[in-house]
Amino acid sequence: MAAERIGIVWNPSKVAEREIRAAWDAAASSVSGPLPEDLWFESAPEDAGRKATAAAVGRGCDVVIAAGGDGTVRAVAEALGDSGSPLAELGVVPLGTGNLLARNLGIPLGNPRAAFARVLTQHASPLDLGRVTFTNAAGVEERHGFVVMVGFGIDAQMIVETDDELKAKAGWLAYVESLGRAASGAAVVEFSLTIDDAAPETVEAHTLLIANCGSIQGGITLLPDAQPDDGSLDLLVLRADGVAAWLETMHNLVWQNGLKRILTRAESAESTEAIEHLTAKSLSVELPAPLAFEVDGDDVGEVTAFTAEILPGALRLR
Missing domain, CATH: 3.40.50.10330 (Probable inorganic polyphosphate/atp-NAD kinase; domain 1)
Known part of the structure; x- marks a missing residue:
């Protein structure tokens, strides 16, 4: 051979x-x-x-x-x-x-x-590939693949706010330094969300993440249902606004979808008023104004609209 x-x-x-x-x-x-x-x-x-x-x-x-x-x-x-x-x-x-x-x-x-x-x-195993097509602030359409997640809101703003020199010195901990500024500057917006073949819905939130994998820097798992080979995209809609809502969000991440999920062996993530978990094969979003957008941890500028889809088993990973 x-x-x-x-x-x-x-x-x-x-x-x-x-x-x-x-x-x-x-x-x-x-x-x-x-x-x-x-x-x-x-x-x-x-x-x-x-x-x-x-x-x-x-x-x-x-x-x-x-x-x-x-x-x-x-x-x-x-x-x-x-x-x-x-x-x-x-x-x-x-x-x-x-x-x-x-x-x-x-x-x-x-x-x-x-x-x-x-x-x-x-041996190689299947890995899904996400594909996102967005319209940037200049009205130009771009298309990219992704293997982890894309979205707008706190995650994208955190990447924008991160100091490059600090990142070179401190690694992923530099993102923690910018997280506070990103969270404090998060503003709830009203946008149109269409999932699969359903009718468009109006959603109010400051963050939307579309994921193939659920964990980010520091080992924090935001989307516990996300599996890189299940043929689906997992969505996180975050609308926490104010101290009480952020406490509810932390309780959801750490307890309901963290320790409690492990103890009870729950099969799906729990949602609350402040944080919602959804799944999709494809989706489209129209935003009221240009917002910062990230693709697999890279800032790609501001977008006004985007679509995302999953390509099941498009990759074979060693």
């Missing part, structure tokens, strides 16, 4: 080439059997990895590893699964600040050798 051909799409702004190649060599040398052929492709500031992934697939790679931050992982995943059928298997070596997909799937953080070894020794 011929050895695998593995493409590594790596972000040179996250790690030196000497270091990432040394981690790969150490992992590959510890695996029994034929050594895989490795091909290396750099991402670029103007392209986080789509072109590099296309080049890897064009060279016949069976597996494409995204070695970088959330932007690199998203770009590689988008390039591999945007057709709805995987072009090659996906591997992840997390090198960023958030590392959202890696945190949700238990991929080793801060240890490229261990992450490479996981790719080389694990």
Whole structure:
């Protein structure tokens, strides 16, 4: 049997080439059997990895590893699964600040050798890919894939507010510093929400998250029902406004959908007036004004409307 051909799409702004190649060599040398052929492709500031992934697939790679931050992982995943059928298997070596997909799937953080070894020794399993199409404040339409979550409100504003220098020094803890400003500035807005084939509804909330995975930085699980391979999107509608509503929200996250859920083995998340859990295969949203929007932890600017859908099993993840 011929050895695998593995493409590594790596972000040179996250790690030196000497270091990432040394981690790969150490992992590959510890695996029994034929050594895989490795091909290396750099991402670029103007392209986080789509072109590099296309080049890897064009060279016949069976597996494409995204070695970088959330932007690199998203770009590689988008390039591999945007057709709805995987072009090659996906591997992840997390090198960023958030590392959202890696945190949700238990991929080793801060240890490229261990992450490479996981790719080389694990069997592939299905992973859904989300797809979001939005209209930005300039009226231009954009489309992106996502593997973790997208949305507007506190999460998106927290990313906007985060200081880049502090993030470089403190890692994901920098998001905590900006969370207070994001929460205090959250304003409830009225927007139109259409889920699947249902009629449009008017919703009042300051935050809407659409997720394929449920956890964010710090191990906080916002959407406990979200599973990366269940063929559905999970929605979190947050409308807490005032001290009492925020206390109710914290009680819901920590107790009702946290410890109580574990003790009672509840099958679905509980909703309250301040926080609502929904599911969808597809949805569309129209906003009353441009709002900050995030895609897998990246600020993509302000949007006025968007649609999102799930592509079940569009990826195969090592």
